[in-house]
Amino acid sequence: MMTFETLNYQVTDRVATITLNRPERLNAISRGMPSEIRNAVELANNDDLVHVILLQGAGKAFCAGYDLKNHAEAPRGQTGTQEMPWDPFIDFQLMDRNTQNFQSLWRSYKPTICKIHGYAVAGGSDIALSCDLIVMAEDAKIGYPPARVWGCPTTMMWVFRIGAERAKRMLFTGDLIDGIEAERIGLVTKAVPADELDAETAKLCDRIKGVPKNQLWMQKTAINSAFENMGMRTTQTLATVFDGITRHSPEGLWFKDRAEEVGFHEAVKERDSGAPIKGSKPPRNN
Numbered sequence: 001m002m003t004f005e006t007l008n009y010q011v012t013d014r015v016a017t018i019t020l021n022r023p024e025r026l027n028a029i030s031r032g033m034p035s036e037i038r039n040a041v042e043l044a045n046n047d048d049l050v051h052v053i054l055l056q057g058a059g060k061a062f063c064a065g066y067d068l069k070n071h072a073e074a075p076r077g078q079t080g081t082q083e084m085p086w087d088p089f090i091d092f093q094l095m096d097r098n099t100q101n102f103q104s105l106w107r108s109y110k111p112t113i114c115k116i117h118g119y120a121v122a123g124g125s126d127i128a129l130s131c132d133l134i135v136m137a138e139d140a141k142i143g144y145p146p147a148r149v150w151g152c153p154t155t156m157m158w159v160f161r162i163g164a165e166r167a168k169r170m171l172f173t174g175d176l177i178d179g180i181e182a183e184r185i186g187l188v189t190k191a192v193p194a195d196e197l198d199a200e201t202a203k204l205c206d207r208i209k210g211v212p213k214n215q216l217w218m219q220k221t222a223i224n225s226a227f228e229n230m231g232m233r234t235t236q237t238l239a240t241v242f243d244g245i246t247r248h249s250p251e252g253l254w255f256k257d258r259a260e261e262v263g264f265h266e267a268v269k270e271r272d273s274g275a276p277i278k279g280s281k282p283p284r285n286n
Helices: 035-045 068-073 086-104 123-127 157-174 179-184 194-211 213-229 232-246 250-260 264-271
Strands: 006-014 013-022 052-057 114-116 117-122 133-137 142-145 176-178 190-194
Touching: 006 035, 013 035, 035 052, 035 250, 035 264, 052 194, 086 123, 086 232, 114 123, 117 123, 123 142, 123 157, 133 176, 133 194, 176 179, 179 190, 190 194, 213 232, 250 264
Parallel strands: 013 052, 052 114, 114 133, 117 142, 133 190
Antiparallel strands: 006 013, 142 176
């Protein structure tokens, strides 16, 4: 059996359960987590006894995204921001690898179900939205705050799940929404009270696991092909390039410098205050 450092894997009655297991960091995405997710998905796909894959998080949240505090506060050149001038290809290689690791959930031969409690934010939302179905606690939060400065969702699953206008509403603001709102706009399959989340997710898994694997694969492949034909891979390539640019734009570099100077949380507070970002160029006088 394969061993993992950032997650747990187990199979019970045709359901493979992948549990992100960095609870002390709200399951924040570490360097090895994306590839371990992909390896676990492949393990489940190669197991004839598995019909459904369930993805969840240990502790108080599903996933709080990339460990941005460490990335933002570390000196430039060590983590997400290169020394200038930056090489976009180096950045793209790293982030595209992560994107395709997350998308292993979308391309899995077998259905993938995500169970969200607490938070699924930033990169955590990339992981969750790569799954086929999502069951979410009503009081949980999902969104992509780095869309304000220093990020672009590389999977761009927002637009494929909720359409252009609602995706723009989420990514123009970086707002978080709860499970009730997420279900209302069609972002998630179902939202339930937190104390019913485990039972509701188990019920969905039980309903699906009784279907033959070949039937599940055919339905999923036919549906996914519609999105692939719409240019999903091209959209994700563009979004991944833009994600690198957001970290090296004037505003992105301002945010990075402020995080190093005053700490990540204070820099986020300034970013979200509504005041003009100091790295921005002033408007030209006509």
